[in-house]
Amino acid sequence: MKNRNLAMLAVPVGVVGIILLLVVPIPAAMLDVLIIVNIMLGLVTLLTTMFVKKPLDFSVFPSLLLVATLFRLGLNVASTRLVLGDGYAGQVIEAFGHVAVGGSMVIGAVIFLILVVIQFVVVTKGAERVAEVGARFTLDAMPGKQMAIDADLNAGLITDAQAKDRRAEVSAEADFYGAMDGASKFVKGDAIAGLIIIIINIIGGIAIGMLQRGMEIGEALDTYALLTIGDGLVTQIPALLMAVSTGMIVTRSNAESDIGTTASAQLTQSRNALLITGAAAILMALIPGMPIIPFIIVGFGLIFISQRIKTTEAAKKAETEAATAAEQVAPKTDTSEDLIEQMRVHALEIQLAPDLVDIVSGASDDLLARVRGLRRKIAMDLGVVVPPVRTRDSIDLPSSTYVIRIAGVEAGRGIAPAGKVLALGDALDGLPGTVTVEPVFGLAGKWVPSEMRYSAEMTGATVIDRVSVLVTHLSSIITSNAARLLTREDVRILTDGVRQVNPSAVDDLIPGMLSLAEVQRVLQGLLIEQIPINDLPRIYEALSLRAKVSTDPEGLIEAARHALGPALTAQYLDGTVLRVIMIEPLLEQSMLEGMRPSEAGTQILMDPAKIEAVLASVRSSVATVEASGLSAVLVCAPALRPAIRRLVSTQSDGLPVLSYQEVTASNVTIETVGVVRGAETISA
Template structure:
């Protein structure tokens, strides 16, 4: 019932406003509507003060339009009563008589002051802020969308969170665009108020003299007071709505409402309060000044400043005591504690001392983002990433972080405090430190955080410090997934498979392969960034192969064949798989030159011919990249492991697939290059 009433409230109210423009209303009902109008404006103003971000009051532009129409409807209804009956209810009479003391001049001056405040000061400023806010928000939309996509690709957020953030960005742009237009309602309302009061004044005096036979002074006194009262009862809520408009468009996203934020920020400086209090006491000494108000306010500011100092002293003493207690606490030297101290962690993030603010304990700090990344990697690769240890290190240079795997540094980067990373080509006009993004090698610049919008307006993609570090960590984890997969992880994963497909595990482990051999196969897949999510299918294929041979290379290849369609699908571009092939005669020579070794099969060819093959492949890749495309290298199934081993270090990590893996996916294939023993020719 309440839900239905709330849905009908606005439509019924709009219909009532339209009736106000056409149907006369009694003075008693007009009083009720005027009071409701004033209280509506007051509630709206107070609401804008307590919201934490503008989108929390997204209905404001529509509400402003309805409130403006309501106010104009009341103007029409009151004008009809003033000119027709010479009386428009107690509220207008009270404003015209009591509020301005019955003086036409005082009432006119007060009305003009209200109009000037609303039209020149509040409305003009709010209109300009709304216009600039709408333009900046629309200009920053592409950069914000790219930042969301970057966080999604890096695994920092889920698909649901990405959709929510995109919807929020779109809603923010729509809100500021609507506020840009809604501010014109306030401006038009102020102009309409001036026109209506002039019409009421002139029309009232004319009606009083012509129709009612009043003298000029009597008509002016009667209708002027009513007109001024009518103007005041409409201009006061209009002024409140104008202030609400200015309040909502100047409100930035914050964790607290405006009252809490203002009190906290105005009292953050003890010196400012102390100086202001002393200034008030000095002003009390000026001849002719009222001494008591200045002294009371000055002493109050000084006492408040001293209270802040005492609170700061207690907080500092508490911090010092805690630090001293920690320093003097007896350190345990039990074997367990020593073992924990000397243990090498699988993954570590070391932060320079000036970067410890990244671990703030907030919802989106470094630790929370690392947890989200571990979930993302588990979904994408099927690997349980070990917990990431985060600690500070005085050995690191300022603003530097280091990522370690098993105690060995795998990557290092910068994340200066108070700055964001802008990636783009038009950054010369922005201040900051030039840098190279550690994952993709893009040129960028660390710019001050307050220059974020300026950087976005240049077309740059702006990334915060935590996102830079998390993207770097994600790249390192993906590239070293094979190293991170421990035997214990394989046991846990196998136990999970046993719950859903027990026969796949019972046929394979431990009868055919040991856990260590299974680990080696899974590491071989991860080394080529092949997800191991589909473990039941992998185990079933290994069971068939292990009955014939437990050669690691053959086991990896049989597992790849089981995942064949999925391997090709991840390299599709617009539904097309672009491939670089090996010349048939060269492929035959490679097959003849294959030799077994401890590291797997090798291709034994003359060094000069190997160099020619690699050079030909590099040329083919360069042609493909110049066209803005991507491709994979395909070869015979028996050659695939050896070819991958041959080209992996020199080809920039190009994927190597077999003919069987490519054709099993049933996708469209386009040949974009051919590797020859002496040259590469693009197709």
């Protein structure tokens, strides 16, 4: 706790000290210590920027740059006071003024100007431009990144905590680059201030030496100009270090290692490049007048490194071939158990083209890890335990193609080209890539190279990586086929879980009133309409009451729906308002009179022309509501709901159908936005 308090007070106390440095004289010995601290601070900052893996790991850099700039200016004021007042400003400045430049004012001035040019024209100007462009690109890409996070969260690829962390990282990245855009101006101003200060100090030193101390102009130059040059050098060197640090941090991209490891790995990735460069160095040694030994040493050094790379590559290749050969010669068992395993039809399966196998890896976009997250999300949302997803490659599939199978039958197909991302938007004509249609929502998109990701985000497009595309497609297929995936064994496991927390709900129902197969049929009926079954105790209690009257599956499903009424209605609310499409009372009465039982459930027997008119009215009402940017549900009498739902599902897929009991089971405000009419009403 004590160390934490010291660290918390270090910067505020340091800033107060810098302010005092501007107005309070200090001895030369203390100035030496502060100058050394300034140089070491610049060196530590530069090295830190080289070892961080991403810019946000050094997010305090903009504030540190301001404090360091203020510190150098404070040292300039303190050293100027000592140089002009005492003609001596400590050993460090004297060493730089006499030893580092050989006691020559001309050499010192030239070195100082060279440092200023390097800092101001080369490093600072480039860093300022990179920071400006980085800030603009980061801010422009921020909405697309936020949408990508929301898409991953909705698809179950990440948890709420992970989404919160990623949103915070995106916001922090935008804040960092925005701060760096302004902080780079500190470095530019520091370079200008250093040049102005040294000119003022030289003129002031000459004036003091000649007017106050009666020196000749040459003696005044030797005394004050050299000290001023030394002062400029000891402050310009750490300023140059901070300028290089600024350029280093804004040009760093997110990587898995520090810049040294990354640079060495990427510079030595091409053996031929090193070999040709080494040979060129040896040839240059043969040019008359060239120093032979340095070129020979460098050339043979590069050739030696290239040969080491060749040996390493050969060893890796041999290991890979040995592993492949071992797999090929491994004895393949042909037991009954193996044949049964190969014959088994898996509930869920993803087949990948050979060029897509790389996504099943341990990388950050690992398909298997994302599928595990998806299973967890669907279990929380629907109450269904999704069976394990088998993943295997298939040489029969076209390149970049994947197929999702349910119980051995293809349920969906798509593409996920390697090295590309899917951009969804309206302004994609200027981007290279393959035009496609997003498989879940049917949105127009384009597969663009991964290198064009930020360019696509700048056009306002939402960019999705290929694993997210596949997992989102898988999520849609699992959700729409949840009823098929719910096996009787799953129902038994879920029932055992309910028995542990609410044994009476299970004991009253199973097996006395309903069998496990009948309960499975009810739960499947709920899942067909995307109704979560995670509130099993309430569902079982409702089934117990209904089963005393009838075990008709349709009636059992409606009883369970009525028990879940508030939860069903809540997902369609806009605040506290539920927008509904009603059925004209006379038409509803006519439908009730035409209801007849059948093996598939109750059906409505009406004239085909009248049914077509009803469906046309439903489509018209839904289109009118959607044109207003709203959504609505169709409500009807409880006895009619199953038949109406089967009737309209063939025409308006996705239109929820609720009964009056379900709507009125919760305290909501009903707003009628449409009325379904029959042929007679429409013609009238």
